[in-house]
Amino acid sequence: MTVEDLPRWSLDEMAARVAADIADGAVVNLGIGMPTKVADHLLDGREIVLHTENGLLGMGPAPNDGDEDRDLINAGKQPVTLVPGASFFHHADAFAMMRGGHLDVCVLGAFQVSMHGDLANWHTGEPDAIPAVGGAMDLAIGARDTWVMMPLLTREGERKLVPVCDYPLTAPNSVSRVYTDRAVFDITAGGLLVRERVEGLGADDLAHLVGDVVLEEPA
Amino acid sequence: MTVEDLPRWSLDEMAARVAADIADGAVVNLGIGMPTKVADHLLDGREIVLHTENGLLGMGPAPNDGDEDRDLINAGKQPVTLVPGASFFHHADAFAMMRGGHLDVCVLGAFQVSMHGDLANWHTGEPDAIPAVGGAMDLAIGARDTWVMMPLLTREGERKLVPVCDYPLTAPNSVSRVYTDRAVFDITAGGLLVRERVEGLGADDLAHLVGDVVLEEPA
């Protein structure tokens, strides 16, 4: 059986897993890219407040076609809407919320995450790449819990959950959970714990996929 | 002729001198005590914006009897009013205006001012005195110009404009002008310059009153 044949979750299935783990009442920042999808899976009956670092708490879903407002956007510069209870504020306040530890959860994409929770998601390190960091470093260190959502392997089959990141770090020791298309991992002081494996993927399969990363399967 | 017989300005005359020196359009903080009186003398035809560090720009005069509002007060905790163009803000913003150098002028009372512009106005230094500083230190270092308004001598005849302050300092090197009941002084890098003497007070009289402080009379 090749890697391609091993079972995996779809993006929606990954997003649903993240969404299910967000507690009722939490204030959450969903990063640009893959994490944006989580918003579509937030559970009915739970009230989650979405924060965007460009100055808004209480972000609602994308507007209907034609209702976009140039001045009402998220951090990815996509049009959004408001929910009742929303509030606007300036950038220093928006980042005070983050850096001051007031956000419950942020969900970020990543190039690499190390087994110790180091995050690399801002720069490929290639010499001719134009660097851009945005709010990634602030988000990673600011939220009470920083979760990453990413495929376990790149399209080229390279591992993204690694013993040590070789891409430039966004923040050391910052990620507490990683949602991938093959499994969900908790990064704890004691080690990398497998929370859940996609159905049909054995512990040995997963161990093979992650390579040198040491996993602890639940007892 | 005794000190008591030498001519002096009244509080209103002092306040009128301060007021006349405030430029049209200036943003000004009038400290607690004597400086409060300046508000009564602001010139018609000049638009002066009054700042109070408890969170208001655009402070108006005291309300009529019966119109006081417990939630609309100045730094001295006296009831005030609003003028058109007023705005409210929180304490950190109020002090950012001051500490960030955005106020044109503040006018403060003082125990002592040294000939080098050191200000002492928060603590008598007596061992059993309960210290209280409020916004005095922030005001003294924050405004573009810090002016002091005080009698030249205490009621007991002690000098308040001194070579070196013996009261604990509020801020070294911060005062640029001193309005007293006998004269107005500019404190410059070159020395203490007499701007104006009360009518009937000779240069020798003034020199006698200030003692060891070296004065420069205008050429």
Next chain:
Amino acid sequence: MIDKIVPDLETAVSDVRDGHTVLVGGFGTAGMPFALVDALIEHGARDLTIVSNNAGNGETGLAALLKAGQVRKVVCSFPRQPDSWVFDELYRSGELELELVPQGNLAERLRAAGAGIGAFYSPTAVGTQLAEGRETRRIDGRDYVLEYPIRGDVALIKALRGDRWGNLVYRMTARNFAPVMAMAAETTIVEVHEVVELGALDPEVVVTPGIFVQHVVQVTDPFVDGAA
């Protein structure tokens, strides 16, 4: 569902513990959360550190809390007032510790705590007694004093209106320290004159977003009713 509204003052202050640092809003009586302070006296927590601009007036509010013997230390800018006799006596007798902080440093240190700043160089108090023993640094030709954040376990503040998410608006100069204290405390407890429906506060005019607030209790204030 998020519902930060609590039914009564007793519930509102039930998180306070002995030894807590309690930030108390207000400048004189404007913005002073009298009902919450009374509830804290009723609650009885002791050995408190109180951070507030003043140290109580007359026999009510903070003065009553001091008189009840619940406070170990006061951090404030202006304790001495014509009617601060309760503070004065406890301080003179040595029963109360005082940390005197210039008002601008007090506001900025609270904001720093809320904004995750580790410490900052302040232009205020350089060359004075209040900077003695503190680290100073010359930056760009000007001297500064290093100041550290002031964090609260609890903040007690007052607002005009609040909703069940904890969004707040204030009334005139009663706003003063409340927004920075709300940021700086682990648990922020607010007495509001009026609880409004979620969505009733215009998103453009909310001063304290609900993320900084944990409990909201409605306290009818006859003064505001008359004035509003």
Next chain:
Amino acid sequence: MIDKIVPDLETAVSDVRDGHTVLVGGFGTAGMPFALVDALIEHGARDLTIVSNNAGNGETGLAALLKAGQVRKVVCSFPRQPDSWVFDELYRSGELELELVPQGNLAERLRAAGAGIGAFYSPTAVGTQLAEGRETRRIDGRDYVLEYPIRGDVALIKALRGDRWGNLVYRMTARNFAPVMAMAAETTIVEVHEVVELGALDPEVVVTPGIFVQHVVQVTDPFVDGAA
């Protein structure tokens, strides 16, 4: 009499000089003061340092200013965007210097400039390339990086409404960096959709008090007319 209203864009930007540091509001296009940036191109000041979250989109706004060769250095958090080709080319050719600043540090460094803070210890970027060569310090068991204020000679920002004292309110997430940039610049120049009478803005809802503003110019924005 205070009248910060200027009659036209040319007058509004006439204070800009060669070599100035110019803070430019906006996050992407929201809050971007397009009319003032166009006026700055017309004005022709060169050798500018531009501080803004992004480094221009397409061929308009900041991108046009870069293309006109007026900019020496860009200080921003996120230059690389799908349509940032003007920046990309100038940067790759070495004609443009870049200082990359995490977005939270950018906002906080601007605020620090406005608030008179000499420097501050920031929790962001610790242990990363962007902290290399910077002073770090452990405070209370956590590591921080020392960050310095970013001051502007000029700020160009956009607001929804303003009065002759320079009091401002904004529109939704177009607020973003404008309030901290207004604090941080020697001369703050604002394009507003509507100039209103003094007193028309409720003192409780003013976001930027006029003390932080020097010039206001009215620029009719057909988009806002349609949306408001």
